[in-house]
Amino acid sequence: MKIEKTSHSRIRKMNFKNIDFGNQYSDHMFCSEFKNGKWKNSIIKPFGKIMFSPISLVFHYGQAVFEGMKAYKDKNEEVFLFRPEENLKRINRSAARLEMPTIPENIFMIGLKNLINIDRDWVPKYYGQSLYIRPFLIATNGALSAKPSQDYMFIIISAPADTYYKHPLKIKIEEKYSRSASGGIGFTKAAGNYASSFYPTRLANEKGFDQILWTDSSTHTMIEESGTMNVFFHLKNKLITPKFNDNILGGITCKSILSLAEKEGFFVEERNISVSEIIEGLQTGELREAFGCGTAVVINYFKTISYKENNFDLPNLSEKERISLYFKKRLLDIQHNLSEDPFGWRVQLKRYF
Structure with a gap:
């Protein structure tokens, strides 16, 4: 895998106490191409624009699937993913249904873990906050006829996230x-x-x-x-x-x-x-x-x-009476490494950069 690190991190402009979800993105993204029946050209590079032909079938016939997942920090600022293997299974179910190539486990997991390790400073440290991770797969070529594309691109980007809804x-x-x-x-x-x-x-x-x-x-x-x-x-x-x-x-x-x-x-x-x-x-x-x-x-x-x-x-109901808040805390405690994880859902990202 090729890695190109940014020379100008934007993290100094990030206010983690006032996160504008979906409008602030981490420094890097992961990309891998599917061409001639094979996955190739995997790279982590600075977050930025990507050029596609106007006849790419993602624009015309909607061959596009995605995932939503998160990374969390504990009190020691160690970084954890939550059940990433389930996201891989689901994006591949989605891809198969839309006649798109499935993503090999090594490309998904190695790309994901390398990307989040490089951008681990973007993972918020406050309880309930996270780094939202968006893997997605799109068709990148074709002709204007209603049939599947031959070429695709798999991309992962990420964005700091706070509470999505702030009210009932x-x-x-x-x-x-x-x-x-x-x-x-x-x-x-x-x-x-x-x-x-x-x-x-x-x-x-x-x-x-x-x-x-x-x-x-x-x-x-x-x-x-x-x-x-x-x-x-x-x-x-x-x-x-x-x-x-x-x-x-x-x-x-x-x-x-x-x-x-x-x-x-x-x-x-x-x-x-x-x-x-x-x-x-x-x-x-x-x-x-x-x-x-x-x-x-x-x-x-x-x-x-x-x-x-x-x-x-x-x-x-009071907060103590709400079963929803009970399970929310149970999940967040597991995700932030504040409680035991009896299911093995938490995946620690070891530092290797």
Whole structure:
């Protein structure tokens, strides 16, 4: 692997106490090309622009998939990744579904670890903060005919991150628009999945809601995801979440919460959840709490759920009563090396630069 370090780090301009997520990027990026059926030209170089032909099929037919992951620091400023092998599995599932080449483990892991080691000063040291890491794979050539590209580029960039949402969320159950459909690509992290969500989300924002609670495309009667998050409900003393299927992204944070909950003796169910069941729980008070989870957001609880123009406020629990905050702390403590990691999720990055 070739490494070209920047001669002018931008980190001196970075204020880690006031992180503007998505607008401040670390000094370097990793790139690797897929040409003639082989991966080649792996390089870490200064973060910057990349030139592509206007006929690259990423622009025309949407061959683009990505991942979201994070690096954390502990009190000794050692750096850790969280379950990176799961991100590799998921980006390759996404790539295969969009007829793109899968990324070899050595290219993904060596590129990732080298990149974060070089930019380890960009990993914030404060609890709850992290370095958000964005691996992505795009088509880089082609002709204007509807068939897969032959050439691709795999890139990893990173950005310091703070809390994604700073308040409890108001959520609207979607009754018209759909995020995905059976047999489609809802289970992938394809770029187009997110683009198609922007318009209905804006409509919800204009009515005062933070996000959408997506429902199935056929009947809009079954719960799927919330915005870009998996969703949990604390209902009738059980922690329930929609069972993963072709419509729902298999969230790594969601899987981690399920593992923690089962290990600690919570009653957990992964199953189909109807809108009517959630509304009944809100009306009877049996729905104690609802929250979304994902890499960027970690965990954020819902304040209000709206359906058919009716707003239902969830119980006003104390912090100690909230199961969402309990699991958020459990996850962050593992990620920041403040507690034991019984699952082996934490991967320490040893210094070798």
